[in-house]
Amino acid sequence: MIALAACAGRSAVAPSYQQELFSTGASPFARTYDATVNETCEAARRALLSQGFLTTIGQPDTVDATKNFQPNADTHVVVSFHVVCTPGENATNQSIAYVNAVQDGYALKKSDTSASVGLSLLGSLSLPIRSNSDAMVKISSETVPAGKFYDRFFNLMSHYLNTVPRSAPVATDEVKSKPLAPSLIVNSPELTPTPIVVQTPAAATAIQASDAVAAGASEASAAAAPQPPHSTATQ
Structure with missing residues (x-):
């Protein structure tokens, strides 16, 4: 009995999470860049888009993307990427990108259903009815292990x-502001420019017509005025 128990203990497989070390050394899922957080995440987004991943609208410091694979007719694989960008030691011009990729596996499952219909008029006769339904069922989900996969990314x-x-960005010490000089206002009448009035042809014609009417009216009034009597000289 003791020997059987010892064999059973040796054959037991430790859970996967027991392999996590949580060490303080360099992480294979992180990389430091001499760039800001927004620039690093933008580079991650461009890298994923260039490889056919479909990105979603997220925050400026996160990038989510997915890509579908079809190894064979009955298997479907989805790789989901998740990138988080945080400030580095020098928060102004350094950032850290943390990357995690999850691979989900799906398999095609076929199910057959059958039913029978009894006809009372014909006795106990039954007619079988069969139907087939196919569906993709999730069969696995695993984080892509560290290695060359992340190094290439x-x-x-x-x-x-x-x-x-x-x-x-423009350095703050290089930005200088100066007040504008007050505008010079000339109040001298001799230096004040005379406005030029430009008349349109229609306006000029109207002015000429009004002048002609005024001249005709003055001539008519002069003709209607009484003439003073002429005096004759006596000898």
Whole structure:
């Protein structure tokens, strides 16, 4: 009995979570970059988009993406990427990217259902009815282990950080402001420009017509005025 118990103890497999070390050394799921948090996450987003991943709208410091695979007709695999960017030791120009990828496996399950219909008019005769239904069932879910998979992703992020132009903030000590000089106001009448009035052809014609009417009216009034009597000289 003791020997059987010892064999059973040796054959037992330790749970996977017992393999987590939680060490303080360099993490295979993280990489430090000389860039801001927004620039690092933007590089991660571009790296995933360039490899066919579908990204979702998230926060400026997180990136989520998925990609579907079909190894064969009855198997479906979904890889989900999750990237979190945090400030580094130098928060102004350094950041850390934490990456986690999960692989979910799906398999095609076929189920047959049958039923019978009895016809009372014909006795105990029954007709079998069969139907088939196929569905994708989730069969596995596992975090992609550390290794070259993440190294390739981090290297692609570095490529985009080095090639994509980045905006450089303006240093605060270089920004100088000066008050504007007061505007010079000329009050001298001699230096005041005379406004030029530009008349349109229609306005000029109307002015000429009004002048002609005024001239005709003055001539008519002069003709209607009584003439003074002429005096004759006597000899």
